[in-house]
Amino acid sequence: MKCNQQGVSVVELMLASLLGSILLAFLLRCYCDMRLESQKLVSMADVQQRGRFLSYYFSRGQLMSKGSCLHVREKRSIVPSLVKSDMVSFCVTTRAGAQIPRCEEYFLAKTSRRGASGQRLLSLYVRQPGRRRSELVSGVVRFEVRYWVDRAAGLELLPASMVQKWSNVRVVEMVFLLESLDPVVYSNQSYWMLGQEHQNHSAYKVLPWVVDVAL
Numbered sequence: 001m002k003c004n005q006q007g008v009s010v011v012e013l014m015l016a017s018l019l020g021s022i023l024l025a026f027l028l029r030c031y032c033d034m035r036l037e038s039q040k041l042v043s044m045a046d047v048q049q050r051g052r053f054l055s056y057y058f059s060r061g062q063l064m065s066k067g068s069c070l071h072v073r074e075k076r077s078i079v080p081s082l083v084k085s086d087m088v089s090f091c092v093t094t095r096a097g098a099q100i101p102r103c104e105e106y107f108l109a110k111t112s113r114r115g116a117s118g119q120r121l122l123s124l125y126v127r128q129p130g131r132r133r134s135e136l137v138s139g140v141v142r143f144e145v146r147y148w149v150d151r152a153a154g155l156e157l158l159p160a161s162m163v164q165k166w167s168n169v170r171v172v173e174m175v176f177l178l179e180s181l182d183p184v185v186y187s188n189q190s191y192w193m194l195g196q197e198h199q200n201h202s203a204y205k206v207l208p209w210v211v212d213v214a215l
């Protein structure tokens with residue numbers, strides 16, 4: 001009794017290999033896309049978390065103690081550690097006007113850490129007069145401060161150089177540009193900051209964040 005058995009032909013083998021290669025390439029592409037999307041989501045979540053921390057930190061209840069008044073002190077644009085940055089200084093006084101020794105200055109400066117591109121990272125720092133600065137939030141690449149000033153025509157948004165009477169400042173508007181700590185591929189990312197559209201051509205995710213402090 002003979003058994004009629006036939007093996008796989010060369011054409012069938014080549015066809016099976018081609019289909020397997022196509023399927024493997026498709027799965028690999030899906031994996032790479034999912035990995036990239038996951039990195040983007042993690043990057044966005046990290047940037048937003050730092051923004052929410054800034055909103056919480058600069059909330060009125062955190063800046064001032066119970067039964068005290070919050071004031072802003074004149075601090076014009078400076079260049080700490082060779083970084084062009086605005087500086088804002090908040091002071092707490094009692095309602096009777098007696099000064100409480102609690103004034104804090106906020107500005108940008110370079111850290112000792114370096115990013116993936118080899119450049120030193122920027123961070124927002126806080127400093128009390130006569131004390132060393134301490135890092136508050138990392139990945140802040142731009143810091144702009146504007147002031148809502150009570151004038152004859154009403155409230156007007158002004159930079160520090162145009163504020164003449166600091167006791168008329170009603171709201172401090174701080175604009176931060178937050179950047180992801182790890183590179184993520186973004187092509188031609190546009191964002192709005194201080195009423196203007198900007199283009200980000202780097203591989204890092206950026207996000208403008210605005211915090212208003214009422215005095």
